[in-house]
Amino acid sequence: MRDISVQDLLAIEVFKDVPENQLQWMIDRSQHYELPEGELMTRPGEPLSGTHVIFSGRIELYRVQNNTKHIISQLGPGTVTGLLPFSRGKIGIAYGVCLEASQLMTFPKELLKELIISHYELTQALVVVMTSRVREFTELEQQNEKMMALGKLSAGLAHELNNPAAAIVRSSASLKEHLLMQPDSFKSLLSIHLSHEEIDLLNDKMVSLLNNTNRPVLSMMKRSEKEDEILDWLDINHIAGCEDIADNLVEFGIGEADLEELKTKINHTDLSPVLTWINNSLTTERMVADIQEASKRIAELVGSVKTFTHMDRGGEREYVDIHVGIRNTLIMLNYKLKKGNIKVTEYFDFSLPPVKAMVGELNQVWTNLIDNAIDALEGRPDAELTLITRRDKEFVKVTVCDNGTGVPADIRSRIFDPFFTTKSVGKGTGLGLDVVNRIVRQHHGTVTLHSEPGRTEFVVCFPFNG
Incomplete structure (x- = not known):
């Protein structure tokens, strides 16, 4: 293992404008070590030990969902990762395995407060890393959640298409x-x-x-x-x-x-x-x-998929009837609704004006909320899903309600947190409601939860003009 110098850090893009004395301070207080090929740098659920700088080797970050390995990214020389200043994350969310022998430097989390107080330029450089990571991670997770939303629908859609095709x-x-x-x-x-x-x-x-x-x-x-x-x-x-x-x-x-x-x-x-x-x-x-x-049924299903994914449009906001997306989501989830013998009740205000929205993203909101309600109704003999749309001044309110067991009071405050899930291992990522919250915020709206035994309501509220 070679000794790390200030010049090694200056060669990394993120540290190029940081004063040398601050970089030396960081080197002197960091742990320097090597990890062999196959060794894990981090595991989900483990506390983050500090800020890692990789000088050689390659480390693969991945998660396991539904017993399937999903690669997040590969980290090479010059990568800064781990716990960063002002980061809310305190525990690992993925596996980090060495694809080859790697040399790292870890700045301990116990000294982050002193770093923030005493070394402005170094803190600034690490904050830039954090904001870039948050942006990239958000884009990746939003794309993953889109794919998972489509995955939730694929089995039911195949069944729905198979019936008319067989006919x-x-x-x-x-x-x-x-x-x-x-x-x-x-x-x-x-x-x-x-x-x-x-x-x-x-x-x-x-x-x-x-x-x-x-x-x-x-x-x-x-x-x-x-x-x-x-x-x-x-x-x-x-x-x-x-x-x-x-x-x-x-x-x-x-x-x-x-x-x-x-x-x-x-x-x-x-x-x-x-x-x-x-x-x-x-x-x-x-x-x-x-x-x-x-044939008409197949054409309707294909049309629903096209509208649901918004595959023939751009990502711009446009004025749409809010009920079209909700109805298409019900069509896409029809197989799960029939399988669960769930009664669907609609109280729609069709006099609502069009809303200015990103249609594909909004359909993710309806998919996650309705799919969660279906899961909450599993095994219930009198299962009922109620959907309500109404106007509240210059806002539209959409309520997704189920008569399941309800959300326990002790977890309601955490239900919108990233990676928080009450579902069994392999059945949920804990990202569904986080994505719902993020998309609704993009539309300058809010999502609220009202729950008691026998009735759970998620109320989505956002302005008509987007």
């Missing part, structure tokens, strides 16, 4: 099979001789059925009764394929009276192929409608 595959396969059977029914239809009046009648009837959007919504029992009535009529009139026909006719609101009317308009011998043709047309319509509905 499209299923319906398209059924439609293909159905179309292969069409030639036989077409032959039967061609074998009958319909007058122009009968053709117009059938055509008008089919157009009316397909355009009717006010079909009756029947209970299972009522539907079963209707199908039995149709089946009896079809059986009496010797119509082939009764069961399939009955299901379709009931679905499109056709009753026994409609069939009797049709029977009076065409020859009895033509009734079976005509009803078979009607049934085939209705079956095709239902399958196409299923595919259309599933």
